[in-house]
Amino acid sequence: MAGLTIDNVTKIFEDDDGEIVAIDDVSIDVADEEFLVLVGPSGCGKSTLLRMIAGLETVTSGTISLGDEIINDVKPQYLDVAMVFQSYALYPHMSVRGNMAFGLEESTALSDDEIDQQVTESAEMMEIADLLDRKPSELSGGQQQRVALGRAIVRDPEVFLMDEPLANLDAKLRAQMRTELQRLQEDLGVTTIYVTHDQTEAMTMGDRIAILNDGRLQQIGDPLTCYHQPANQFVAGFIGEPAMNFFAMDVEGDRLVGERFEYPLTDALGAAVEGRDAVTFGIRPEDIRFGGAAGEHAFEMDVDVVEPKGDENIVHLRLADADDEYGAHVSEERSPDAFVATISGMESVEAGESIVATIPPTAIHLFDATTGEAIHNRSLDNVDVSPVE
Amino acid sequence: MAGLTIDNVTKIFEDDDGEIVAIDDVSIDVADEEFLVLVGPSGCGKSTLLRMIAGLETVTSGTISLGDEIINDVKPQYLDVAMVFQSYALYPHMSVRGNMAFGLEESTALSDDEIDQQVTESAEMMEIADLLDRKPSELSGGQQQRVALGRAIVRDPEVFLMDEPLANLDAKLRAQMRTELQRLQEDLGVTTIYVTHDQTEAMTMGDRIAILNDGRLQQIGDPLTCYHQPANQFVAGFIGEPAMNFFAMDVEGDRLVGERFEYPLTDALGAAVEGRDAVTFGIRPEDIRFGGAAGEHAFEMDVDVVEPKGDENIVHLRLADADDEYGAHVSEERSPDAFVATISGMESVEAGESIVATIPPTAIHLFDATTGEAIHNRSLDNVDVSPVE
Amino acid sequence: MSAIDRIVDRVRRYRSDEESTSDAPLATDGGHRTGGLDLGPEFVQALPFWLPAGLLVALFVYGAIGWNFLVSLTDWSGLQASYWPLDFGMYTRFFERVFAQSGDHALSWLPAPLADLFGRLLTGPIEYWSFRNTIVLLIVFTVLTLIVGLLLAILIDQQIRFENTFRTIYLLPMSLSFVVTAVFWQWMYNPRYGIINSALETVGLDFFAVDWIGAAQFKLLAVIIALTWQFSGYGMVVYLAGLRAIPNDQFEAARVDGAGTIKMYLRVIIPQLRAATLSAAVVLMVFALKAFDFLYVIFGSRPGPGADILSVMMYRTAFDTSQFAYGAAIATILFVLALGVIMPYLYIQYQRGDL
Amino acid sequence: MSTSDRTIVERATTVPRKRIGLYAVLLAMVVLYLLPLETGLFTAFKTQSAFQTTIPVLPPIGNQFTIGPWGQALDRLWPALGYSVAFVVPATAFSALFGSLAAYGLTITKWRGQIVVMLIFVAGIFIPYQAVLVPLTRFWTGIVDIRGLLGPEGSLVALTITHIAYGIPICTLLFRGHFKGLDQSMFEAARLDGATIRTIYRRIAFPLAIPMFAVTLIYQFTNIWNDLLFALVLVRGEYEVVTMALQSFTGSMVGQYNLLMAGAFITALPTIAVYVLFGKQFAEGVSGGGA
Amino acid sequence: DGDGGSNELELVHWWTAGGEEDAIQALIDGYEEEYDYTVNNNPAPGGAGSALDTVIQNRVLNENPPGTFQIWPGKAMNTYLDSDVLADIGSVWTDEMQSAYQDGVMELAQTDDGTFVAVPVNIHRLNNLFYNVSVVEDAGVDPASLETPGDVLTAMETVEAETDAAGMAHQTSAQWSTVQLWEDILVGQAGVDTYLDVLDGNVAANEQAVKDALQLTADYREYFIEDAGSVSWDTGNQSVIQDEAAFLHQGDWAAGQYKSAEDFEYGTDWDYVPFPGTGDVYHVVSDAFVMPQPNPSPDATEAWLSYAGSVDGQIAFNTNKGSIPPRTDVSMDEFGPFLTSQSEDFGASTAQPPTIAHGTGVTPTVKGNVEDAFADFIANWNVDDTYSGIESAFN
Numbered sequence A, B: 001m002a003g004l005t006i007d008n009v010t011k012i013f014e015d016d017d018g019e020i021v022a023i024d025d026v027s028i029d030v031a032d033e034e035f036l037v038l039v040g041p042s043g044c045g046k047s048t049l050l051r052m053i054a055g056l057e058t059v060t061s062g063t064i065s066l067g068d069e070i071i072n073d074v075k076p077q078y079l080d081v082a083m084v085f086q087s088y089a090l091y092p093h094m095s096v097r098g099n100m101a102f103g104l105e106e107s108t109a110l111s112d113d114e115i116d117q118q119v120t121e122s123a124e125m126m127e128i129a130d131l132l133d134r135k136p137s138e139l140s141g142g143q144q145q146r147v148a149l150g151r152a153i154v155r156d157p158e159v160f161l162m163d164e165p166l167a168n169l170d171a172k173l174r175a176q177m178r179t180e181l182q183r184l185q186e187d188l189g190v191t192t193i194y195v196t197h198d199q200t201e202a203m204t205m206g207d208r209i210a211i212l213n214d215g216r217l218q219q220i221g222d223p224l225t226c227y228h229q230p231a232n233q234f235v236a237g238f239i240g241e242p243a244m245n246f247f248a249m250d251v252e253g254d255r256l257v258g259e260r261f262e263y264p265l266t267d268a269l270g271a272a273v274e275g276r277d278a279v280t281f282g283i284r285p286e287d288i289r290f291g292g293a294a295g296e297h298a299f300e301m302d303v304d305v306v307e308p309k310g311d312e313n314i315v316h317l318r319l320a321d322a323d324d325e326y327g328a329h330v331s332e333e334r335s336p337d338a339f340v341a342t343i344s345g346m347e348s349v350e351a352g353e354s355i356v357a358t359i360p361p362t363a364i365h366l367f368d369a370t371t372g373e374a375i376h377n378r379s380l381d382n383v384d385v386s387p388v389e
Numbered sequence C: 001m002s003a004i005d006r007i008v009d010r011v012r013r014y015r016s017d018e019e020s021t022s023d024a025p026l027a028t029d030g031g032h033r034t035g036g037l038d039l040g041p042e043f044v045q046a047l048p049f050w051l052p053a054g055l056l057v058a059l060f061v062y063g064a065i066g067w068n069f070l071v072s073l074t075d076w077s078g079l080q081a082s083y084w085p086l087d088f089g090m091y092t093r094f095f096e097r098v099f100a101q102s103g104d105h106a107l108s109w110l111p112a113p114l115a116d117l118f119g120r121l122l123t124g125p126i127e128y129w130s131f132r133n134t135i136v137l138l139i140v141f142t143v144l145t146l147i148v149g150l151l152l153a154i155l156i157d158q159q160i161r162f163e164n165t166f167r168t169i170y171l172l173p174m175s176l177s178f179v180v181t182a183v184f185w186q187w188m189y190n191p192r193y194g195i196i197n198s199a200l201e202t203v204g205l206d207f208f209a210v211d212w213i214g215a216a217q218f219k220l221l222a223v224i225i226a227l228t229w230q231f232s233g234y235g236m237v238v239y240l241a242g243l244r245a246i247p248n249d250q251f252e253a254a255r256v257d258g259a260g261t262i263k264m265y266l267r268v269i270i271p272q273l274r275a276a277t278l279s280a281a282v283v284l285m286v287f288a289l290k291a292f293d294f295l296y297v298i299f300g301s302r303p304g305p306g307a308d309i310l311s312v313m314m315y316r317t318a319f320d321t322s323q324f325a326y327g328a329a330i331a332t333i334l335f336v337l338a339l340g341v342i343m344p345y346l347y348i349q350y351q352r353g354d355l
Numbered sequence D: 001m002s003t004s005d006r007t008i009v010e011r012a013t014t015v016p017r018k019r020i021g022l023y024a025v026l027l028a029m030v031v032l033y034l035l036p037l038e039t040g041l042f043t044a045f046k047t048q049s050a051f052q053t054t055i056p057v058l059p060p061i062g063n064q065f066t067i068g069p070w071g072q073a074l075d076r077l078w079p080a081l082g083y084s085v086a087f088v089v090p091a092t093a094f095s096a097l098f099g100s101l102a103a104y105g106l107t108i109t110k111w112r113g114q115i116v117v118m119l120i121f122v123a124g125i126f127i128p129y130q131a132v133l134v135p136l137t138r139f140w141t142g143i144v145d146i147r148g149l150l151g152p153e154g155s156l157v158a159l160t161i162t163h164i165a166y167g168i169p170i171c172t173l174l175f176r177g178h179f180k181g182l183d184q185s186m187f188e189a190a191r192l193d194g195a196t197i198r199t200i201y202r203r204i205a206f207p208l209a210i211p212m213f214a215v216t217l218i219y220q221f222t223n224i225w226n227d228l229l230f231a232l233v234l235v236r237g238e239y240e241v242v243t244m245a246l247q248s249f250t251g252s253m254v255g256q257y258n259l260l261m262a263g264a265f266i267t268a269l270p271t272i273a274v275y276v277l278f279g280k281q282f283a284e285g286v287s288g289g290g291a
Numbered sequence E: 001d002g003d004g005g006s007n008e009l010e011l012v013h014w015w016t017a018g019g020e021e022d023a024i025q026a027l028i029d030g031y032e033e034e035y036d037y038t039v040n041n042n043p044a045p046g047g048a049g050s051a052l053d054t055v056i057q058n059r060v061l062n063e064n065p066p067g068t069f070q071i072w073p074g075k076a077m078n079t080y081l082d083s084d085v086l087a088d089i090g091s092v093w094t095d096e097m098q099s100a101y102q103d104g105v106m107e108l109a110q111t112d113d114g115t116f117v118a119v120p121v122n123i124h125r126l127n128n129l130f131y132n133v134s135v136v137e138d139a140g141v142d143p144a145s146l147e148t149p150g151d152v153l154t155a156m157e158t159v160e161a162e163t164d165a166a167g168m169a170h171q172t173s174a175q176w177s178t179v180q181l182w183e184d185i186l187v188g189q190a191g192v193d194t195y196l197d198v199l200d201g202n203v204a205a206n207e208q209a210v211k212d213a214l215q216l217t218a219d220y221r222e223y224f225i226e227d228a229g230s231v232s233w234d235t236g237n238q239s240v241i242q243d244e245a246a247f248l249h250q251g252d253w254a255a256g257q258y259k260s261a262e263d264f265e266y267g268t269d270w271d272y273v274p275f276p277g278t279g280d281v282y283h284v285v286s287d288a289f290v291m292p293q294p295n296p297s298p299d300a301t302e303a304w305l306s307y308a309g310s311v312d313g314q315i316a317f318n319t320n321k322g323s324i325p326p327r328t329d330v331s332m333d334e335f336g337p338f339l340t341s342q343s344e345d346f347g348a349s350t351a352q353p354p355t356i357a358h359g360t361g362v363t364p365t366v367k368g369n370v371e372d373a374f375a376d377f378i379a380n381w382n383v384d385d386t387y388s389g390i391e392s393a394f395n
């Protein structure tokens, strides 16, 4: 077992059309036994980073070390890492047993008996002992996924690398495997880097998450920090579902002036925007409160659409005096007067209804209008730290 | 535009090994302009039903009518329905324009100019007008999805059939397309049947949802009814994420006795279990309340795992006096003393902590232990029907 | 292929890593590779796999064709090898004769059988005819075989019973040598008691009951038909695989879009069979090049202007009349011709990353 | 633009009729494909005078029937069949093996210039055999005197090696298609599992290429078995292979078609058997390779 | 065994079917009985000899020729002579042998300067007109009365008018049959001297004669059997045997086929006349063996050649082959009535010209060019084109 250090790593692909900077000066320290989740939109370089660690891709510059050893140029077969692929990459002609034994046979000098014993043990741990003699094609997706994990586990590697290992499973199975994987990693204590672009996986699985965008590391920290204290607008928008509401606002004295509404600044906020002309204003859907009377931080809104999810409702709101500019056209952009809020499933609002929605000053985030850097994050004072009610 | 009537439809596949009843005596009335969501686990027959409607599959017995016309034996090319496939099924060799025009060319006698005009209009509506000359392989997943929708829309069919159209998109895009699709359907007012196995889509998109299991219709109704008033245990377990907690309990006098805990019955519950020996007890994760003192409906529990999702936390609980039978092994079954609860993201509990969790009698569901039929559903009295707070 | 797949594919394609031991010192080269041949460790690792085969091919295939090219530059005729002087005289001679002819006929763009139906005589230098017939054979045979193979594949793909049996039967002629099939077809084509003409006359198509391998204008067509019979099974197998690789929902989408069966295949399915078409075409052209045996058995070394092809001509020039240099030149031209037909396809294939 | 005014006439009853038509076409094609074979088979059972006086497609009747040609043909082909097997089997096996190795080396590893090497391999497919007869014979006598080295059997060895070399290009192409179709992350997984390139070939690529081996083996077996040209110039009388022996049934002045047909069927028996027995593997393997 | 080379004689030939095969086997058997050598029989059949050419040429190029091989004597040997491949076998041609051979044939065995390089083993006559007796009788045609090639055309016309049979069994799927037909028409119309002049390359000087012969050949075509273009000559000949065609112009090997046909007897069912107009000409087709050098088995080869030139060898060979021996001192007792009559004609003939079609009269290059011209001819039957093809063939 060992920690993994990624130090100023850059990866440049030479393409026919020029260079593609897939990873741009990324540094991450993964502690021993840590479970690090790597998230980011498609094409941001997650796989590339993982593959560099695995030795499947050269490192253009920077160093990757496992423990004290620089492994930049170590060939994959000499590295003690195991990788779980999105496609599972099981060997279709070998039985489950063969798949699991392969790595041990190739990379260790264990006797057949020892290998067999380890395979059986790991298979039992993964509850696939009764599948050992089947071929991958005779397994369901979930079972294949288990085998792929089993194949990695049996080798008892120093590092697990997982590239969207659950992406091919359906939601129920994914939820279940997610928990299993977490438990497993805890039990085995193997340093793990886990790539996903699934919100829930990112938030729930890792000790820390690292958010990449465009090859650059945006933030690294524990999930709740990233959620509540995003380093920049990208992170704030990327993490959370439904996504944070953003509005471009100008700073005018003690208030923020947007295209459709104004928001008076409290002292704390005022200090944050000091000396700026424009900011991006952010509020998470679950922080918008319904009811009460209109006030400086409470706005009259019309309920546009309600998406009931049972346990919660997603409510699309629009400022009451807004013209309906958006008709039959579907739009990728959020209009400057539309809010998304979530409320408990037990509360109910109807589309068309008018309500008052409060945007509490304690809950808002402010970002630099150009760089997107966070200049003010929500206060966590009213986050309960012990069982409530 | 027309309503669709599915009347006692059965579909039997003849297999080498015998017969597979894919659809078993299903009747559904889809009103004109209705958006019906069809959900159910994999293999339950969703696609088969859709394909029968589209004429792609013969009907073994029963009738399917569009308006007043029985369409059992009408070939797909003569039916005025459009289908959106999970894989999009875009024609890879044609441009977006070609893809959209194809259906018009084949099924109408419109002139090239008219076709072109309609294609352009629909493309504008879908905001893909600038992609018209690209090939599908040059589009992102979301764009492909739009084109697939555009291809269906341009034909202005009587019925839209959609077979998991968003399954291949990532979460962000899926959320966005979901809203778009809904708006679109509202604007166009085309009768739509939408297959999914995604919870959120099922709950949020349809006017009604129909839940299938094993070829049989389990329940049909509006989303919240299905959520709060499930017709049986299957529906209760299938809808909602995390799923409802179930426990097998014996009825002993005025209390339910499970393997690991007992639950005193209120009068309402007592009436429901009248004359039964055993029931299945159900409680949704979000209905479990934290805090307070232990009482007859409040239990001391240990926090096993906390999965923070930002806006909410998923808390895995275990009755305080439980032995830890489940060690390193991952398990597919839920143990008889484990609960899953969700709490707001602003509340926080730590793994290992001991808490008191209340299971309010008003929120519990009871099901027949053998048939799974609902014998008591939660009271909706305390569901707020107007803006709260 | 989705965009993501393509990216991933590219990742794999360009992946390369460097040889080093695990305790190598810090090895950040700080830069990235520049162009030129990458003779890195992957190259070294791969060598043992392809080099032995490569050497065999280099020696026997390219060595021989190179030698042949050398011979084509000489004036060697007769049984005493001569390797001097070297010039392109043989090629000039060949093309002079080809072009002496080709300009003359308004109908010369038509395949020989068609042109002659319109009354043109098969006269002029045999070089011209061989060259032309070779191209016609190569293209018409390949196209025809692909079409028949595709039709067979579509028929077989209708979820029929005894699929394997049908498939094997259609494939069976491919197992036979040209020597055998040529004799079969000699009979099939006999105008007096051959089955082809009997059948045509039975169904009232007397007009088509011609002297297939006797009349010069039909010889090539007759050869093409027979070869199509022999190899359409291969086309079928390849197309069948191609059809099965097309997701079912393409068929269904087309149907739902209102296309009938024929439209569905023509507009949606067949255009997606490009890869299958290409790979079948390569193999079929190889067969077309080997059609030498077939023609040789039916027509001997002089099929005449109606059916002479370059390989037969080459053979007869070199081995009947000992004009080795001229024969070698013809062989080189044949090789270049085949490459000329196939290289554009391979290039496209390469561009799309499918090679 | 609505199509609802289209009359709906199609009924389920049309389906069986269509199926009947389909099978009728399929059977007609079967007749077409088997007719020449049937003709040849009947001829082989006819007497010398009968085949000249009867219509080829008709079966032999009464005293037209004889099995004489078969015995005679078998007699003359017997040793040649043995020699053919002796060289075709190794030639087939090695060309497939070399082809798979080359394709593996040119597909699984990544280096620049690979495509060029691949193209050179592929171009080799199109070399006309006639063009290389003189160089080949010169090579096998002048440069490497194979008969001098190995005795008369040397000519079979020369023939084997030549066929291996000429089979490699097409085999390489077929195998490359196959390897490219495999999930590449599987090979990466194997590397991470600690396997060397050689082990990956042996334990992953080779077993997975078995369907493709079926294709190339069948393809090459047929091609090499049926080849006459190389045999004619590389082999001497004492090791006459079967196509040469069959060729000797066609005399200079008189054609004995019954004998020739019997001989042809005997000659073709191995290839026909291969297709009948392994046609399925061939067809399925082709799909595996996109070949 | 030192200078004599191998005791095994490698023999390459193309006689692998029917009587031909028996003939070469008889020759081998006799040789092996007479001498202490064994024969490695290595046929290279196919393509009317061109497969053999390929093999031999390749081996000569590799300086690795067989002990002996079959060749057409005369100009066909030029390719080999030019390369000095054929050894002087004057020692085989003893005085006894020289006196026994007919002069015209002996010339074919020699180079221009009189060196012996080959031993002819047989003589076929090319200028025969076979006919089906019953068909010509039905048509009321008397073949014996035909005097010119033009008469044959008239006769065929009568046959087709009077009976259901075709005028002539012929094949045009390969050129050689038509080349030899044209040769005999030329001899029949213009005389043997003109023909020999043409063989010498003086085509232009005889333009009219050549064209007339071509024209008549083209005219004959109307009366060929329907499937002439698709069959081999022997398959076509079945038409004569089955009373479906009247005439056949072919070498005397055709008689072998009649002989093996059931119920088809010489004199009553079939008969022949010399091709009209060529009565005193014996148009010779011959095969020979040579000694290539360097020779792997000179002694054995020399013995083989001597045996092939001996009376015993020629009886063994020719009785099976259906040809007459080139030696004039062979008893014809065992040859049957047809060959005996041919032999008498041979003795009585005033000219024994060689042939283009069977390689004895022109070099392989010229033969190839002529065949190219005739490949055209049987495709388009264009006299002028073919004439110019023939004219340039000799350049």
Ligand SMILES: Nc1ncnc2c1ncn2[C@@H]1O[C@H](COP(=O)(O)OP(=O)(O)OP(=O)(O)O)[C@@H](O)[C@H]1O
Pocket (backbone or CB within 6 Å): B013, B014, B015, B020, B021, B022, B040, B041, B042, B043, B044, B045, B046, B047, B048, B049, B197
């Ligand atoms: N052509 C067929 N032949 C035999 N059985 C079939 C066929 N098509 C579907 N089935 C069976 O019918 C049942 C229903 O299949 P269907 O595809 O409708 O499920 P589904 O609900 O769409 O599942 P999924 O969510 O996985 O798409 C399954 O058991 C399936 O195996």
Ligand SMILES: Nc1ncnc2c1ncn2[C@@H]1O[C@H](COP(=O)(O)OP(=O)(O)OP(=O)(O)O)[C@@H](O)[C@H]1O
Pocket (backbone or CB within 6 Å): A013, A014, A015, A020, A021, A022, A040, A041, A042, A043, A044, A045, A046, A047, A048, A049, A197, C004, C007, C008, C009, C010, C011, C012, C013, C014, C015
């Ligand atoms: N071999 C390559 N050659 C050129 N560019 C490449 C290569 N591999 C990856 N890239 C580029 O590098 C960037 C990062 O790719 P990568 O596959 O790491 O993204 P990702 O984050 O894994 O995306 P996804 O979520 O879609 O898997 C992309 O822009 C991609 O186009």
Ligand SMILES: [Mg+2]
Pocket (backbone or CB within 6 Å): A046, A047, A048, A163
């Ligand atoms: Mg990736």
Ligand SMILES: [Mg+2]
Pocket (backbone or CB within 6 Å): B046, B047, B048, B163
């Ligand atoms: Mg489905």
